[in-house]
Amino acid sequence: MPFTERTPRVAAARALTRRQGRDKAGRFLAEGSQAVREALAFGEVHELFVTAVAAARNADLLDRAAGLGIPVSEVTDKAADGLSETVSPQGLVAVCSLVDQSVESALAGRPPLVAVLVGVSDPGNAGTVTRVADAAGAGAVLFAGDTVDPHNGKCVRASTGSVFHLPVARSRDVAGVLGACRDAGLRLVAADGHASIDLDGVDLAPPTAWVFGSEAHGLDEDVLSLVDEVAKVPLYGRAESLNLATAAAVCLYASAREQRR
C-alpha cells in the first residue's frame, strides 16, 4: 500500500515545504528527476518518495538510491502533491540534509568569483542565478538579507541541481556578508541599472563578488555604500532593463572570461 498524506513520514516531510520546518529538521526536499539525480550525486539523501507513475519513469534513479541504501517509499498522487512546491508536481521527491554552510566556510577556499544575492525574494530568480553562478564557475553563492531560502522548492528546482554543486550560505546580516567577502580578498561590485559606469569600465580580473538585488527593487543605498564599485549592464537598444538572471549571466560571465584570459 502506498503511503498517504496522513502517513507520519509523509506528514513529517510535508513540514519541509515551509522554511521553519526545514530549519527545525535540518532537511529539505529536492523534487523532480534532475534535482533528485544531483542530490544523489552531490548531496546527503535520507529517503525518497515516489508515485507509481514516477517510479516507472525513474527506474535508474531508484536503482541508484537502492544501491546507496536509501529508503524508497511509494506514495499516492495526493501525498506527492502535498510534498511539491511547484505548479506541476513531479511525483518524485528526495529528503535531503540542508546544503547551506556558514558564510566564512563557503568563502574558505578564497574563490575568485562569488555571487551575493541581497533581498532577492523570488525563488525562481534566486535559483536561476545560482545555476548561472555555477555555470560561470563561481565558488559560492551567498543568500543575504531578506533573500529567499536556497532550500525553497522553487529555488531548488530553478537551480537544476546547482544548489548541490557549489557552496551556498545564507545570512540576514548583509553588512556581515559583504565584510566576509572583503576579508576573503574579494572586490565587491554591485550590479545596478542606474550605475554611471558600464561593466566594461570595471576591472574584472581581480577576485570579485558580484552583488545582485531584487528584480523589482534593486539594491538600496545602504548596500551600494558598502561596495567598491557599482556597475551596470549597458543597454544598447531600447529595452529598459534586463531581468535578474540574464543580467547576472552577463556580469558573471564577463568576470569568468576576464579572469581566464
Next chain:
Amino acid sequence: MPFTERTPRVAAARALTRRQGRDKAGRFLAEGSQAVREALAFGEVHELFVTAVAAARNADLLDRAAGLGIPVSEVTDKAADGLSETVSPQGLVAVCSLVDQSVESALAGRPPLVAVLVGVSDPGNAGTVTRVADAAGAGAVLFAGDTVDPHNGKCVRASTGSVFHLPVARSRDVAGVLGACRDAGLRLVAADGHASIDLDGVDLAPPTAWVFGSEAHGLDEDVLSLVDEVAKVPLYGRAESLNLATAAAVCLYASAREQRR
C-alpha cells in the same frame, strides 16, 4: 455599461488570442501596463480594452491613448480574462497592428548583430531572448522554422515591449532565413552546448547572426550544417547547461561588447 465577452468588438479581439485569428486580422493583443505603454510609444494601436480597476491604475496610459485619438472601452473582468493569454490577467489590453516584417526588410539596414530563433516553441523563452537581443543592441530578431509567433501573448509579455522596439520577422523557411542573413553580410554562429569551440574561440567582431535553438532540443544537424561556426557557452562549474535566455544573454553581450571595443 462595460462591454462583455459577447460584445462583437470584444469577441473579435478574442480571436486575436489565436495565431490564425491574428494572421487573418493582421492584429494582435498587447497586455498589461508595460506592453501597452510600449505599444502606444512604438506600435500602431487601434483600440484599448480596460476593466474599471485597471482604468484607475493606468490613468496616464488612458490619457495618452485619448490624446492619440485611440478608442478606449471599459470591459467586464470576464471579458478581460478572455482577452488574456497569461496566468494573471492585467485588465488592460491594446489591439495593435502586427509588428513583423519580411526577413529581407528586417535586415535591410545591415545590422551588425542579429538573433535568430529556430524551433523555439516556448513563448516565454522567445520573448525573453527578444528582450535580451534588444538590450544588447541587436538590429533584428528572426523567428524561424517552428518558432512561436512573436505576437503570442506570453511572448509579447516576456519581451516587456521589445517586440515593438526592433525589427521582428518570422519565416518557416530556416534555410531561407539563414541565407538572407548571409546575404546581409552576417556571419552565422550557432549556440550549441555540444560544440567543441568556446565562445572565446570565435571572432565576434564581424557582423554576426547568433542562431539559437529550443531549450529542450537545441539545433538539429541540418541547421548546424548551414552555419559558419558552432560555439558553446563554456560551463566552468558543474552545471549541465544554461537556460536559453541566460545563454543568449552571454552570447549576444559577448558580441555587443566585442563589436564596441
